[in-house]
Amino acid sequence: MNTKRKIAFGSDHAGIDLKKPIMDYVKSLGFEIHDFGTYDHNRTDYPIYGKKVAEAVAKGEYDLGIIMCGTGIGIGMAANKVPGIRCASVSEPYSAKLSREHNNANILSLGSRVVGPELAKLIVDEFLGTEFIGGRHQRRIDMLTAEDEHNDVKFEEVKNGSEEKYNHYNYNEGKNIL
Numbered sequence: 001m002n003t004k005r006k007i008a009f010g011s012d013h014a015g016i017d018l019k020k021p022i023m024d025y026v027k028s029l030g031f032e033i034h035d036f037g038t039y040d041h042n043r044t045d046y047p048i049y050g051k052k053v054a055e056a057v058a059k060g061e062y063d064l065g066i067i068m069c070g071t072g073i074g075i076g077m078a079a080n081k082v083p084g085i086r087c088a089s090v091s092e093p094y095s096a097k098l099s100r101e102h103n104n105a106n107i108l109s110l111g112s113r114v115v116g117p118e119l120a121k122l123i124v125d126e127f128l129g130t131e132f133i134g135g136r137h138q139r140r141i142d143m144l145t146a147e148d149e150h151n152d153v154k155f156e157e158v159k160n161g162s163e164e165k166y167n168h169y170n171y172n173e174g175k176n177i178l
């Protein structure tokens with residue numbers, strides 16, 4: 001059973017017709033949901049809703065987010081501007097699964113003009129049902145986090161590092177310690 005129970009939703013006008021059935025589906029699975037808008041078909045701007053959901057997830061008010069626009073691209077870009085957010089824009093279940101296992105994605109972005117509700121449910125099943133596996137992937141997440149938290153990050157190239165030695169990536173006063 002996935003321990004992440006509170007899911008934040010958001011979309012622009014183009015994503016709203018996919019958002020409704022997916023919110024109902026996620027609710028039926030027992031998750032607590034909240035819709036950060038938009039709430040009607042009037043034309044609006046996806047950065048508003050990507051930012052709202054991303055900030056709620058980044059603050060820890062929600063465990064994960066699911067957002068939609070026409071392609072899933074614009075609203076995903078908006079979400080990824082918020083520090084701490086790793087939003088995956090995907091259109092099939094395999095990438096949704098790997099976005100959790102390897103990338104510890106905390107927001108899923110879908111395109112209502114790309115996937116229908118039934119495919120979207122399969123994608124959501126993988127996203128909500130898969131946990132981050134850590135290990136060597138943790139170091140890469142730490143590198144992304146360093147980019148969020150510092151403005152002068154320089155990455156050191158590491159190839160074939162052992163899991164133990166390179167498990168964690170530490171940022172310290174502009175120098176990278178691996």
Ligand code: RB5
Pocket residue numbers: 012014015046069070071072073074075
């Ligand atoms: C709106 O027409 C559309 O551009 C938007 O929903 C999204 O697909 C942008 O990435």
